[in-house]
Amino acid sequence: MKNKFLFIYNELVRQIQRGKVQPGETLPSEHDLTNEYDTSRETVRKALNLLSQNGYIQKVRGKGSVVLDHGKFEFPVSGLTSFKELSDQLGQDFKTIVHELSLEYPKDGVKQHLQCRADQKLWKIVRAREIGGEKIILDKDFIREDLVPELSKSIAEESIYAYIEGEIGLDISFAKKEIVVENVTEEDRQYLDLLGHEQVVVIRSYVYLADATLFQFTESRHRPDKFQFVDFARRTKA
Amino acid sequence: MKNKFLFIYNELVRQIQRGKVQPGETLPSEHDLTNEYDTSRETVRKALNLLSQNGYIQKVRGKGSVVLDHGKFEFPVSGLTSFKELSDQLGQDFKTIVHELSLEYPKDGVKQHLQCRADQKLWKIVRAREIGGEKIILDKDFIREDLVPELSKSIAEESIYAYIEGEIGLDISFAKKEIVVENVTEEDRQYLDLLGHEQVVVIRSYVYLADATLFQFTESRHRPDKFQFVDFARRTKA
């Protein structure tokens, strides 16, 4: 078996999700887990640290690993979740309408965002997201063509992320996001059901691969009454 | 010296911030750092993982620890930063106006949020935040009185967090936040300079101590044109 600590992590996540260990209770001690999985303590600790980072447990010295109420830590839009994953989670009716899928040289604004050379062609994808019969999200993506040479309308309608990671094998690693509120644009009016709203919540994301190359810039524009962002922040002692 | 890996972490952060290692360059290898700090490799790796989690570097197998452009990863409002820290960072004119500081039994809504018993008295603090001469944030805090028995107006005007961590010695560990957009309330109109805005961005935070007890609930209401949230998310392979 490869990645023993990931195996232990997934095992424990499953037990918590099934309610085998209730919020407020503690997991078996590191010592016990070491025996149970026939491994070393540092490996067990790696798995437990992952659980902690993801909001499943809180480690308390002298007591043990306390299971948190994970219901309070669901991440509908947080982290790197894609729209596809999100709508799968919600289990709601959703639809993606592709309005634009083209290859072009970057305009000034986008060029700055993506920090790429002017001769680097980019995919531009504009998609409206319909949930429960209403068009409430407008996604504008820019992706470096040298990294993703092929894209189609049907891929854009499904999950671009799944395609990039599954088919092409690129390893998406981290993202920086900025959230602000802006006045609606003509494009918003054209593609979204705004119901009189004059402002939208804008999430700008810069997505990086595992080798630290910036490969995508996304602007996701949400109708404010349907917007929600959940964040779980663990303090880093400095 | 205690906490060798934290020492190494802080040392490396300083070097990156001073520009001794430029973005795109790599840090010394783990092997070299092990010699340099006369320690074991796992300890060096702990320091490097902290750097990675905080967006300073990206570790690339076979290559090294690549320094990221940390300018793109500043967190004005992210994580657990308090208003005081934030305004210190921005270096702007800011002022806190305390409108309410009282001790009361929780109302139903707050009781649910804080999951406390009805006989658990809570501090209620309502503060407006003025930046650059405009009142743009309204903070409503609820804190368990059994954990923080004393509070004063002058503490509320300065930093409650600094008081709680410094004087009382409680260890704030993690928080869950929710961000949504809501219509303005009468209270918002009363205490904020809304400039005609009819909606505010609301950040609801649940703050936990190191021993996993929930001790504070905060509602932070921001005028949308002055709102910004920055998030750095590293993917956890599962």
Added chain:
DNA sequence: GAGTGGTCTAGACCACAAG
């Protein structure tokens, strides 16, 4: 005092990148 997690060590073998 017994049990818990926090830190640290000195090795080992592996997967990957680059010359």
Added chain:
DNA sequence: TTGTGGTCTAGACCACTCA
């Protein structure tokens, strides 16, 4: 082939909680 980071081990000592 060499050097890098990723994983894993089998110990050790410390700080804290709780009975």
